[in-house]
Amino acid sequence: MPPRRRSTPTGSLTPENLESLAHALAEGKRATVYLIEPTPSLALPEGTSAKVVSIDGNTVTIRPKGVDDELPFEADELRITRNPPASPAKPSAAKPAASKPASRPAAKVAPRVASPTPTPTPTPSPTAPAPAAPAVVTPSPAPKPAARKARKGPDSVSVTIHAGVDNDWSVTVTHGARRPGKAQPVSPESVSRAVKELGDDSAVQAVEAVITHAREEASQRVAELRRQLEEAQSMLAALDGENP
Template identity: 50%
Template sequence: MPPRTRAGASGLTAENLATLAAAIAEGRRSTVYLREAMPSLGLEAGTSAKALSVSGNTVVIRPKGVDDELPFEAEELLASRPKPAAGATPARAASKAGGTKTELAVHQGIEPGPPPAPKPRTSSAAPVAASSAEPPAPRKRAPAKKKAPAAVAVTIHAGADGEWSVAVTPGAKRPAKSTPVTADAVERAVRELGDPATVDAVESILAVARESAAAKVEELSRQLEEARAALEALGAAD
């Protein structure tokens, strides 16, 4: 399921869910809209989707241009297409105009003046001194590490025609109805699927989990050593 910043319009209300359920039961088309973008599927915020079923607070939808049926929480969907933020175009135009003025001012400020009169060279040491006075070149910043997503959802879809597909959604929430499994079982399963994007997404989550576990072990070891030292000190005092 999609990532989940909560900004802008609110999600589906209980009344919206009831209306959707009634329309689906009557065979009428029911359309909802995504609150947030789903880059992994190439979907933008506000993309329309067909509502297929409603179960409690969960709505199963098929987004436009996607063959998969995906479960979403009501708070992640909208009953109407969101409106674009007002004032975006004027602000962009103002920014462009401001940038042009700044560029002109800079060019005016760096016009070269008359060249200085040449000074007689007194010794060969002068160029060395001038060279040493030059400021050091700025240090290059190390490229920022790509931050792993906090969670991913791996969705496997099976069609009645016997076709199977797998999709990865970064930053997804845990579905309401899910069964716990072990990390090594998941890693073996995604490797068997043979999809590089799925393998990379799962391994990035496992790497973060390993680092967290290693840090916890290190902290507990440090606390254990401190406790032993304190116990030895108490024994020596006796």
């Protein structure tokens, strides 16, 4: 390590500081000192803190912050505070008392000359103010009447005609998105008349086809029942003829 100067800078450790540091080490307390000058070889700037390891006379063995080695320093290379103590202000030299200036003779006062009385300037008569222009009032437009809310009409209506397998007809009415109402039975003749009044040929043909089919089935059933009735009557007559 390069040699350090041995000058005694202001603020270095005093004998009282060394005694206080030694007393702290004896009690097991941490003793801290600070470098007065930087140590470029160890990249230690001025004011680096260091832990005191031991004290031998004026030689203080320390472990600077960031260094893992114990280094001996002299007391005049360390101080007890991080920043150097402020140097006492030098007393300023007393300024000589300023001598009083010699009294000057009184200045002679020149006699005043009466100034002529100024002629009063005539005050201009106030002119009459120009008549103000009449204010133009723009009529505000009349408020528009609030638009009336359109009255909601009745819901749409759907009429459904249903024909069952036994030629039983019913009508169901549905209002808008509501559930369909209860089916009401109607006669095939009334459905046929209503569809014809509508004048829709396709609807008339569809209804008439169902009614015609039901009529044919009814006719066949009547014919079958007649045949069975005739058979039953013949059997009854034969049974009657055998009786005494």
